Amino acid sequence: MTRIEAGYSIIVDGPACIRLLSGALRVLGVEYRGRGKIIVREGRSIPLEFLEDSEIEVVSASNPPFERVKGEVFPREWIETIEDIARLDRIDALVLGGVDVGKSTFTLMLANYILNMGVKPVAVIDGDLGQTDIGPPGALSYVMLDKPTVDLFNLKFEEAVFIGSLTPYNSIDEVVRSLVYLKSKASSSSRATVTNTDGWFTTEAIPYKARIIEELKPRVVVVIDGDIDLGLIEDKAKIIGSAIIKLPPPKCIRGKSRSDRKSRRELCYRKYFIDSAVRKIPISWIRFLNLPIGLGAILQADRLKEISKILGFDCIYGEHTGSILYVIARIDSDKPIETEYSGVRCIVIPYKLIEGLLVGIYDHTEVFRGLGMVRSIFLDGDRGIVELITPYRGSISCLKAGFVRLDENFREIAKLKYSIPTR
Structure with a gap:
Protein backbone atom coordinates (compact mmCIF):
# COMPACT_ATOMS: atom_id res chain seq x y z
CA MET A 1 0.00 0.00 0.00
CA THR A 2 1.25 3.50 -0.89
CA ARG A 3 0.07 6.85 0.41
CA ILE A 4 -0.06 9.78 -2.03
CA GLU A 5 -0.74 13.33 -0.84
CA ALA A 6 -3.24 15.68 -2.47
CA GLY A 7 -1.62 17.85 -5.14
CA TYR A 8 0.69 15.08 -6.33
CA SER A 9 0.36 12.94 -9.44
CA ILE A 10 1.82 9.62 -10.49
CA ILE A 11 2.53 8.29 -13.98
CA VAL A 12 2.00 4.55 -14.40
CA ASP A 13 3.27 2.49 -17.33
CA GLY A 14 1.32 -0.57 -18.41
CA PRO A 15 0.69 -3.33 -17.94
CA ALA A 16 -0.43 -2.35 -14.47
CA CYS A 17 -3.39 -2.34 -12.09
CA ILE A 18 -4.04 0.47 -9.61
CA ARG A 19 -6.47 0.02 -6.74
CA LEU A 20 -7.76 3.08 -4.91
CA LEU A 21 -8.26 2.08 -1.27
CA SER A 22 -9.22 5.51 0.09
CA GLY A 23 -9.22 9.14 -0.99
CA ALA A 24 -9.90 10.59 -4.44
CA LEU A 25 -8.08 10.81 -7.75
CA ARG A 26 -8.70 11.81 -11.36
CA VAL A 27 -7.62 9.95 -14.51
CA LEU A 28 -8.03 11.75 -17.84
CA GLY A 29 -11.11 13.54 -16.56
CA VAL A 30 -12.64 10.51 -14.80
CA GLU A 31 -12.89 10.85 -11.00
CA TYR A 32 -12.62 7.95 -8.55
CA ARG A 33 -13.62 8.40 -4.90
CA GLY A 34 -13.38 5.99 -2.00
CA ARG A 35 -12.56 2.83 -3.90
CA GLY A 36 -11.89 1.96 -7.50
CA LYS A 37 -9.69 0.06 -9.94
CA ILE A 38 -7.81 1.34 -12.99
CA ILE A 39 -6.23 -1.00 -15.54
CA VAL A 40 -3.34 0.26 -17.69
CA ARG A 41 -2.80 -1.95 -20.72
CA GLU A 42 0.57 -2.85 -22.16
CA GLY A 43 2.20 -0.11 -24.21
CA ARG A 44 0.27 2.69 -22.51
CA SER A 45 1.05 5.11 -19.70
CA ILE A 46 -1.46 7.25 -17.83
CA PRO A 47 -1.23 10.00 -15.21
CA LEU A 48 -3.28 9.86 -12.01
CA GLU A 49 -3.94 13.21 -10.30
CA PHE A 50 -4.69 13.01 -6.57
CA LEU A 51 -7.48 15.28 -5.36
CA GLU A 52 -7.21 14.17 -1.71
CA ASP A 53 -4.69 12.36 0.43
CA SER A 54 -5.15 8.80 -0.81
CA GLU A 55 -4.05 5.23 -0.33
CA ILE A 56 -3.41 3.08 -3.37
CA GLU A 57 -2.04 -0.31 -4.30
CA VAL A 58 -0.12 -0.65 -7.57
CA VAL A 59 0.67 -3.95 -9.28
CA SER A 60 2.98 -3.29 -12.21
CA ALA A 61 5.50 -4.98 -14.47
CA SER A 62 7.71 -1.90 -14.12
CA ASN A 63 10.24 -1.20 -11.39
CA PRO A 64 9.65 1.28 -9.86
CA PRO A 65 5.91 0.86 -10.46
CA PHE A 66 5.27 4.58 -11.01
CA GLU A 67 6.81 8.03 -11.22
CA ARG A 68 5.71 10.61 -8.64
CA VAL A 69 5.20 14.19 -9.88
CA LYS A 70 4.52 17.32 -7.82
CA GLY A 71 1.68 19.50 -9.10
CA GLU A 72 -0.35 19.35 -12.30
CA VAL A 73 0.76 17.04 -15.10
CA PHE A 74 -1.17 18.81 -17.86
CA PRO A 75 -0.51 22.37 -19.03
CA ARG A 76 -3.05 24.89 -17.79
CA GLU A 77 -3.76 25.76 -21.44
CA TRP A 78 -5.10 22.23 -21.96
CA ILE A 79 -7.69 22.55 -19.21
CA GLU A 80 -8.75 26.02 -20.36
CA THR A 81 -9.10 24.86 -23.98
CA ILE A 82 -11.14 21.80 -22.97
CA GLU A 83 -13.46 23.99 -20.91
CA ASP A 84 -13.85 26.49 -23.77
CA ILE A 85 -14.65 23.82 -26.36
CA ALA A 86 -17.17 22.14 -24.04
CA ARG A 87 -19.11 25.43 -23.79
CA LEU A 88 -19.70 25.68 -27.55
CA ASP A 89 -23.24 25.25 -28.81
CA ARG A 90 -21.94 22.90 -31.53
CA ILE A 91 -18.98 20.83 -30.38
CA ASP A 92 -16.89 19.63 -33.30
CA ALA A 93 -13.14 19.41 -32.71
CA LEU A 94 -10.25 18.08 -34.78
CA VAL A 95 -6.95 17.24 -33.03
CA LEU A 96 -3.65 17.51 -34.94
CA GLY A 97 -0.01 17.04 -33.96
CA GLY A 98 3.08 14.91 -34.34
CA VAL A 99 3.93 11.62 -32.64
CA ASP A 100 4.04 11.39 -28.85
CA VAL A 101 2.58 14.84 -28.17
CA GLY A 102 -0.62 13.69 -26.43
CA LYS A 103 -3.25 13.77 -29.20
CA SER A 104 -5.06 10.66 -27.96
CA THR A 105 -4.83 11.86 -24.36
CA PHE A 106 -6.29 15.27 -25.21
CA THR A 107 -9.03 13.66 -27.32
CA LEU A 108 -10.15 11.41 -24.47
CA MET A 109 -9.91 14.16 -21.84
CA LEU A 110 -12.06 16.43 -23.99
CA ALA A 111 -14.65 13.71 -24.60
CA ASN A 112 -14.81 12.89 -20.88
CA TYR A 113 -15.18 16.54 -19.90
CA ILE A 114 -18.03 17.01 -22.39
CA LEU A 115 -19.78 13.94 -20.96
CA ASN A 116 -19.30 15.26 -17.42
CA MET A 117 -21.07 18.43 -18.57
CA GLY A 118 -24.12 16.29 -19.37
CA VAL A 119 -23.72 16.39 -23.16
CA LYS A 120 -24.07 12.91 -24.64
CA PRO A 121 -23.49 10.88 -26.62
CA VAL A 122 -20.05 12.01 -27.74
CA ALA A 123 -18.62 10.56 -30.96
CA VAL A 124 -14.87 9.93 -30.96
CA ILE A 125 -13.37 9.28 -34.39
CA ASP A 126 -10.03 7.47 -34.51
CA GLY A 127 -8.08 8.66 -37.55
CA ASP A 128 -4.74 7.02 -36.71
CA LEU A 129 -4.12 3.91 -38.83
CA GLY A 130 -0.94 2.74 -37.13
CA GLN A 131 -1.71 3.45 -33.45
CA THR A 132 -5.42 2.85 -33.19
CA ASP A 133 -7.32 3.31 -29.94
CA ILE A 134 -10.71 2.02 -31.12
CA GLY A 135 -10.65 -0.11 -34.26
CA PRO A 136 -8.06 -2.60 -35.51
CA PRO A 137 -4.71 -1.48 -36.97
CA GLY A 138 -5.07 -0.39 -40.57
CA ALA A 139 -8.64 0.83 -40.05
CA LEU A 140 -10.37 4.13 -39.27
CA SER A 141 -13.31 3.94 -36.89
CA TYR A 142 -15.54 5.71 -34.40
CA VAL A 143 -17.22 4.97 -31.10
CA MET A 144 -20.18 6.59 -29.32
CA LEU A 145 -19.56 7.42 -25.66
CA ASP A 146 -22.39 7.89 -23.17
CA LYS A 147 -20.19 7.76 -20.07
CA PRO A 148 -16.58 8.72 -19.29
CA THR A 149 -13.81 6.14 -19.73
CA VAL A 150 -10.06 5.98 -19.14
CA ASP A 151 -9.39 3.81 -22.21
CA LEU A 152 -11.17 3.44 -25.56
CA PHE A 153 -9.44 0.14 -26.30
CA ASN A 154 -12.06 -2.19 -24.83
CA LEU A 155 -15.03 -0.45 -26.46
CA LYS A 156 -16.65 -1.81 -29.61
CA PHE A 157 -16.52 0.48 -32.62
CA GLU A 158 -19.78 1.60 -34.20
CA GLU A 159 -18.39 1.44 -37.71
CA ALA A 160 -14.97 1.17 -39.32
CA VAL A 161 -13.35 1.45 -42.72
CA PHE A 162 -10.42 -0.84 -43.49
CA ILE A 163 -7.63 0.97 -45.34
CA GLY A 164 -5.09 -1.84 -44.97
CA SER A 165 -2.04 0.37 -44.51
CA LEU A 166 -0.47 1.48 -41.23
CA THR A 167 0.30 4.93 -42.60
CA PRO A 168 -1.71 7.38 -44.71
CA TYR A 169 1.31 8.18 -46.88
CA ASN A 170 0.17 6.25 -49.97
CA SER A 171 -3.55 6.27 -49.16
CA ILE A 172 -4.34 9.95 -48.62
CA ASP A 173 -7.42 10.11 -50.86
CA GLU A 174 -8.93 7.00 -49.30
CA VAL A 175 -8.18 8.17 -45.76
CA VAL A 176 -9.79 11.58 -46.31
CA ARG A 177 -12.88 10.05 -47.97
CA SER A 178 -13.22 7.56 -45.13
CA LEU A 179 -12.92 10.22 -42.43
CA VAL A 180 -15.64 12.26 -44.15
CA TYR A 181 -17.86 9.17 -44.31
CA LEU A 182 -17.30 8.23 -40.67
CA LYS A 183 -17.90 11.77 -39.48
CA SER A 184 -21.18 11.98 -41.40
CA LYS A 185 -22.31 8.75 -39.74
CA ALA A 186 -21.10 9.72 -36.28
CA SER A 187 -22.40 13.29 -36.23
CA SER A 188 -25.89 12.21 -37.31
CA SER A 189 -26.50 10.60 -33.91
CA SER A 190 -24.17 12.48 -31.54
CA ARG A 191 -24.26 15.83 -29.78
CA ALA A 192 -20.50 16.31 -29.95
CA THR A 193 -17.73 15.03 -32.22
CA VAL A 194 -14.01 14.80 -31.51
CA THR A 195 -11.70 13.54 -34.26
CA ASN A 196 -8.18 12.35 -33.51
CA THR A 197 -5.58 12.03 -36.28
CA ASP A 198 -2.30 10.27 -37.02
CA GLY A 199 1.13 11.57 -36.06
CA TRP A 200 2.35 12.34 -39.57
CA PHE A 201 2.83 16.05 -39.06
CA THR A 202 5.93 17.08 -40.97
CA THR A 203 6.20 19.84 -43.56
CA GLU A 204 5.44 17.20 -46.20
CA ALA A 205 2.22 16.23 -44.40
CA ILE A 206 0.77 19.73 -44.01
CA PRO A 207 -1.19 19.67 -47.33
CA TYR A 208 -2.76 16.36 -46.24
CA LYS A 209 -3.81 17.75 -42.86
CA ALA A 210 -5.06 20.96 -44.50
CA ARG A 211 -7.21 18.82 -46.77
CA ILE A 212 -8.68 17.01 -43.76
CA ILE A 213 -9.65 20.40 -42.32
CA GLU A 214 -11.16 21.45 -45.65
CA GLU A 215 -13.24 18.26 -45.96
CA LEU A 216 -14.29 17.73 -42.31
CA LYS A 217 -14.97 21.43 -41.62
CA PRO A 218 -14.48 21.24 -37.83
CA ARG A 219 -15.57 24.06 -35.55
CA VAL A 220 -12.22 23.98 -33.72
CA VAL A 221 -8.78 22.70 -34.77
CA VAL A 222 -6.45 21.89 -31.86
CA VAL A 223 -2.77 21.73 -32.83
CA ILE A 224 -0.44 20.23 -30.23
CA ASP A 225 3.25 21.12 -30.51
CA GLY A 226 2.92 22.46 -34.05
CA ASP A 227 6.52 23.62 -34.38
CA ILE A 228 6.38 23.89 -38.18
CA ASP A 229 4.94 26.31 -40.71
CA LEU A 230 1.15 26.09 -40.30
CA GLY A 231 0.36 28.70 -42.95
CA LEU A 232 -1.63 26.38 -45.22
CA ILE A 233 -3.56 24.92 -42.28
CA GLU A 234 -4.36 28.40 -40.98
CA ASP A 235 -5.50 29.51 -44.44
CA LYS A 236 -7.85 26.52 -44.83
CA ALA A 237 -9.23 27.00 -41.32
CA LYS A 238 -9.88 30.68 -41.97
CA ILE A 239 -11.76 29.95 -45.22
CA ILE A 240 -14.19 27.53 -43.56
CA GLY A 241 -14.43 29.48 -40.29
CA SER A 242 -12.58 27.04 -38.02
CA ALA A 243 -10.80 28.38 -34.96
CA ILE A 244 -7.21 27.20 -34.45
CA ILE A 245 -5.87 26.65 -30.94
CA LYS A 246 -2.18 25.84 -30.45
CA LEU A 247 -1.19 23.92 -27.33
CA PRO A 248 2.11 22.71 -25.85
CA PRO A 249 2.63 18.99 -25.24
CA PRO A 250 2.37 17.79 -21.62
CA LYS A 251 5.46 16.60 -19.78
CA CYS A 252 3.77 13.36 -18.73
CA ILE A 253 3.61 11.84 -22.23
CA ARG A 254 6.07 8.99 -22.74
CA GLY A 255 7.84 8.63 -26.07
CA LYS A 256 7.29 5.31 -27.85
CA SER A 257 9.92 3.46 -29.86
CA ARG A 258 9.19 1.59 -33.10
CA SER A 259 9.21 -1.60 -31.05
CA ASP A 260 6.68 -0.13 -28.60
CA ARG A 261 4.39 0.85 -31.46
CA LYS A 262 4.66 -2.58 -33.04
CA SER A 263 3.85 -4.22 -29.68
CA ARG A 264 0.76 -2.03 -29.29
CA ARG A 265 -0.48 -3.04 -32.73
CA GLU A 266 0.11 -6.71 -31.98
CA LEU A 267 -1.95 -6.37 -28.82
CA CYS A 268 -4.74 -5.00 -31.02
CA TYR A 269 -4.40 -7.87 -33.50
CA ARG A 270 -4.72 -10.39 -30.67
CA LYS A 271 -7.81 -8.58 -29.40
CA TYR A 272 -9.50 -8.72 -32.79
CA PHE A 273 -8.57 -12.35 -33.45
CA ILE A 274 -9.95 -13.73 -30.17
CA ASP A 275 -12.03 -16.90 -30.74
CA SER A 276 -10.86 -17.21 -34.33
Missing part, protein backbone atom coordinates in the same frame (compact mmCIF):
# COMPACT_ATOMS: atom_id res chain seq x y z
CA ALA A 277 -11.60 -20.22 -36.49
CA VAL A 278 -10.41 -21.41 -39.89
CA ARG A 279 -12.92 -20.86 -42.70
CA LYS A 280 -12.58 -22.33 -46.19
CA ILE A 281 -14.40 -20.19 -48.73
CA PRO A 282 -14.74 -20.80 -52.47
CA ILE A 283 -13.10 -17.92 -54.31
CA SER A 284 -16.09 -17.73 -56.67
CA TRP A 285 -18.28 -16.71 -53.70
CA ILE A 286 -16.37 -13.56 -52.82
CA ARG A 287 -14.75 -10.49 -54.33
CA PHE A 288 -11.16 -9.42 -53.67
CA LEU A 289 -9.90 -5.85 -53.49
CA ASN A 290 -6.18 -5.05 -53.95
CA LEU A 291 -5.51 -8.61 -55.16
CA PRO A 292 -5.97 -9.96 -58.72
CA ILE A 293 -7.78 -13.04 -57.43
CA GLY A 294 -11.27 -14.17 -58.42
CA LEU A 295 -11.28 -12.12 -61.62
CA GLY A 296 -10.52 -14.75 -64.25
CA ALA A 297 -10.71 -18.39 -65.27
CA ILE A 298 -9.18 -20.74 -62.71
CA LEU A 299 -6.26 -22.79 -64.02
CA GLN A 300 -6.82 -26.49 -63.49
CA ALA A 301 -4.29 -28.89 -61.98
CA ASP A 302 -2.82 -30.17 -65.27
CA ARG A 303 -2.27 -26.60 -66.52
CA LEU A 304 -0.64 -25.58 -63.23
CA LYS A 305 1.64 -28.61 -63.45
CA GLU A 306 2.66 -27.66 -66.98
CA ILE A 307 3.35 -24.03 -65.99
CA SER A 308 5.36 -25.19 -62.98
CA LYS A 309 7.52 -27.38 -65.22
CA ILE A 310 8.20 -24.67 -67.79
CA LEU A 311 8.78 -21.79 -65.34
CA GLY A 312 10.58 -23.89 -62.76
CA PHE A 313 8.26 -22.77 -59.95
CA ASP A 314 5.96 -24.80 -57.71
CA CYS A 315 2.65 -23.20 -58.75
CA ILE A 316 -0.25 -23.93 -56.38
CA TYR A 317 -2.96 -21.68 -57.80
CA GLY A 318 -3.53 -19.58 -60.89
CA GLU A 319 -6.03 -17.60 -62.97
CA HIS A 320 -6.12 -16.33 -66.54
CA THR A 321 -7.50 -12.80 -66.48
CA GLY A 322 -7.76 -10.98 -69.79
CA SER A 323 -4.25 -10.88 -71.23
CA ILE A 324 -2.48 -11.70 -67.95
CA LEU A 325 -1.76 -14.98 -66.25
CA TYR A 326 -1.57 -14.81 -62.44
CA VAL A 327 -0.02 -17.68 -60.53
CA ILE A 328 0.75 -18.14 -56.85
CA ALA A 329 3.97 -20.11 -56.46
CA ARG A 330 6.45 -21.18 -53.83
CA ILE A 331 9.41 -19.05 -54.88
CA ASP A 332 12.16 -17.32 -52.96
CA SER A 333 11.24 -13.71 -53.64
CA ASP A 334 9.95 -10.79 -51.60
CA LYS A 335 7.95 -9.30 -54.45
CA PRO A 336 5.98 -10.45 -57.51
CA ILE A 337 7.97 -11.53 -60.55
CA GLU A 338 6.90 -10.70 -64.09
CA THR A 339 7.71 -13.26 -66.78
CA GLU A 340 6.14 -14.88 -69.86
CA TYR A 341 4.45 -18.21 -70.50
CA SER A 342 3.58 -19.31 -74.06
CA GLY A 343 3.61 -15.70 -75.22
CA VAL A 344 1.32 -14.56 -72.40
CA ARG A 345 2.35 -12.05 -69.75
CA CYS A 346 2.64 -13.89 -66.43
CA ILE A 347 2.72 -12.39 -62.93
CA VAL A 348 4.13 -14.81 -60.36
CA ILE A 349 3.02 -13.99 -56.80
CA PRO A 350 5.23 -15.52 -54.09
CA TYR A 351 3.17 -17.72 -51.78
CA LYS A 352 4.78 -16.14 -48.73
CA LEU A 353 3.20 -12.79 -49.67
CA ILE A 354 -0.23 -14.41 -49.44
CA GLU A 355 0.34 -16.50 -46.32
CA GLY A 356 -0.49 -14.39 -43.25
CA LEU A 357 -1.86 -11.47 -45.28
CA LEU A 358 -4.14 -9.22 -43.22
CA VAL A 359 -7.51 -8.60 -44.86
CA GLY A 360 -10.60 -6.60 -44.05
CA ILE A 361 -13.88 -8.52 -44.19
CA TYR A 362 -17.00 -6.90 -45.67
CA ASP A 363 -20.52 -8.30 -45.85
CA HIS A 364 -23.03 -7.96 -48.71
CA THR A 365 -24.05 -4.50 -47.46
CA GLU A 366 -20.39 -3.40 -47.81
CA VAL A 367 -20.05 -2.88 -44.05
CA PHE A 368 -16.71 -3.75 -42.45
CA ARG A 369 -17.19 -6.74 -40.15
CA GLY A 370 -13.71 -7.50 -38.87
CA LEU A 371 -10.25 -8.79 -39.66
CA GLY A 372 -9.12 -11.94 -41.36
CA MET A 373 -5.73 -13.48 -41.98
CA VAL A 374 -5.17 -15.50 -45.15
CA ARG A 375 -3.82 -18.90 -44.29
CA SER A 376 -3.67 -20.20 -47.84
CA ILE A 377 -5.08 -20.00 -51.36
CA PHE A 378 -5.16 -23.28 -53.23
CA LEU A 379 -6.93 -25.44 -55.81
CA ASP A 380 -9.43 -28.00 -54.51
CA GLY A 381 -10.65 -30.09 -57.41
CA ASP A 382 -11.79 -27.53 -59.95
CA ARG A 383 -12.47 -24.79 -57.36
CA GLY A 384 -10.23 -22.14 -55.91
CA ILE A 385 -10.33 -21.94 -52.12
CA VAL A 386 -9.19 -19.22 -49.74
CA GLU A 387 -8.45 -20.47 -46.24
CA LEU A 388 -9.08 -17.68 -43.76
CA ILE A 389 -8.45 -17.29 -40.03
CA THR A 390 -11.08 -14.99 -38.53
CA PRO A 391 -13.44 -14.65 -35.56
CA TYR A 392 -16.20 -13.48 -37.92
CA ARG A 393 -18.90 -16.11 -38.47
CA GLY A 394 -21.28 -14.25 -40.79
CA SER A 395 -21.55 -14.06 -44.56
CA ILE A 396 -18.59 -12.65 -46.47
CA SER A 397 -18.95 -10.72 -49.69
CA CYS A 398 -15.56 -9.05 -50.03
CA LEU A 399 -12.00 -9.39 -48.77
CA LYS A 400 -9.87 -6.26 -48.95
CA ALA A 401 -6.17 -7.09 -48.87
CA GLY A 402 -4.02 -5.03 -46.55
CA PHE A 403 -0.30 -4.33 -46.64
CA VAL A 404 0.71 -6.25 -43.52
CA ARG A 405 1.53 -9.92 -42.95
CA LEU A 406 1.19 -11.68 -39.60
CA ASP A 407 2.51 -14.96 -38.22
CA GLU A 408 0.40 -17.60 -36.47
CA ASN A 409 0.67 -15.65 -33.19
CA PHE A 410 -0.55 -12.43 -34.87
CA ARG A 411 2.85 -10.77 -34.78
CA GLU A 412 3.83 -8.50 -37.65
CA ILE A 413 6.40 -10.15 -39.89
CA ALA A 414 6.30 -7.87 -42.93
CA LYS A 415 4.85 -4.67 -44.36
CA LEU A 416 4.25 -4.79 -48.09
CA LYS A 417 5.46 -1.68 -49.90
CA TYR A 418 4.12 -2.40 -53.38
CA SER A 419 0.96 -3.49 -55.14
CA ILE A 420 0.54 -6.43 -57.50
CA PRO A 421 0.07 -5.34 -61.14
CA THR A 422 -3.49 -5.88 -62.39
CA ARG A 423 -3.09 -4.74 -65.99
